[in-house]
Amino acid sequence: MQEKSINSHTISVLVDNEPGVLARVIGLFSGRGYNIESLTVAETRHKRGLSRITIVTTGTAMIIEQIKAQLSRLVPIHNVADLTLDGPSVEREVALVKVVGTGEHRVEALRIADIFRARVVDSSNESFVFEIVGDTGKLDAFAELMKPLGLVDLSRSGVVAISRGTQSL
Numbered sequence: 168m169q170e171k172s173i174n175s176h177t178i179s180v181l182v183d184n185e186p187g188v189l190a191r192v193i194g195l196f197s198g199r200g201y202n203i204e205s206l207t208v209a210e211t212r213h214k215r216g217l218s219r220i221t222i223v224t225t226g227t228a229m230i231i232e233q234i235k236a237q238l239s240r241l242v243p244i245h246n247v248a249d250l251t252l253d254g255p256s257v258e259r260e261v262a263l264v265k266v267v268g269t270g271e272h273r274v275e276a277l278r279i280a281d282i283f284r285a286r287v288v289d290s291s292n293e294s295f296v297f298e299i300v301g302d303t304g305k306l307d308a309f310a311e312l313m314k315p316l317g318l319v320d321l322s323r324s325g326v327v328a329i330s331r332g333t334q335s336l
Contacts (some may be wrong), residue, residue, distance in 0.1 A: 174206065175225045176251040177258060178235065178329045181336045183243040184210050184218040192220060192244075193222050195237055202228065205260075205303075205325040218227065219336065240302045246336050255331040261324040262306045267294045268317035283309045294319075 179257045182188045189208055196203050197243065212289045213263035214287065224234065250256040259297050262283070273295075280297050283305065289296035292318075303326060310321055330336070 170226055173225050173227055174231075174251070175223060176231050176249055177256070177326060178222045178231075178238070179248045179328060179330075179336055180220040180222065180238055180244055181211075181246040181252050182220060183245070184216055185243060185249075188218070188243045191219065191241055192203050192238065195241065195264065196224070196234075199233075199237070200232070200272075201234060207325040212236050217311045221326055221328050225313055225329070231283050248330065248333050248336055250330060253330065254334070256328050257331060258302055258326050258328040260303055260306055260326050262277075262310070263288070263320075263322045264297045264299060264310060264311050264313055264318060265294060265320040266297065266313050269293055269318050272316045276313060279316070285309065 169236065180192065182192070189329070193203070193206075195201075201224060203222055203224055205221070207221045208218055210218045235249060246299055250258075268276060269292075274332050276295060277287075280295075280299075281301055283301075285297040285299035287295050288298045299306060306323065310318060
C-alpha cells in the first residue's frame with residue numbers, strides 16, 4: 168500500500184540571480200495547486216550570480232517528488248535539494264514580535280522573552296519589539312505565549328535552511 172500521509176518538506180533551490188526566476192518558480196507552484204508555506208530568497212555570497220530559494224511546502228511523497236522533478240526542469244535552476252530527506256540540516260527563522268502592555272503584563276513578557284532568548288530591539292513605556300531566532304515551532308510557541316500579554320504585530324522572515332556537514336548545494 169502506498170504512503171498517503173502529507174508531510175512538510177524544506178526544499179533548497181540554487182538558481183541564477185536574474186529577473187523572472189522567482190516568478191517562474193512561484194508559477195510552477197500556483198499553476199499546479201501546490202501550497203508554499205514559507206519562501207525565502209537571497210543571493211549567495213560565496214558564488215556571485217546565484218541565489219538560494221528556500222521553500223517549505225507540504226504534500227504526499229509523490230507530490231514532493233513531482234515538485235522536485237518539475238523544479239529541476241526549469242532552465243535557470245542549477246540544483247534542487249530536499250533538505251528534509253537528504254540528511255541532517257539546520258533550519259532557522261527570525262521574527263519581530265510587538266507586544267503592547269504595562270504593569271504585570273510587561274514584566275511577564277520580559278520574563279518569557281528571557282526564557283526564549285528573545286532580544287528586545289525596541290522599547291517604549293508601553294511596548295516592546297522582540298527579535299527571536301529559532302525553528303518554526305519555537306517561534307509559534309513564543310507568539311502563543313505573547314498573545315494574552317498584548318501581542319499586536321508579528322513579522323516573520325520565513326525559513327532559511329542549509330545542510331549539515333561538508334556537502335553543499
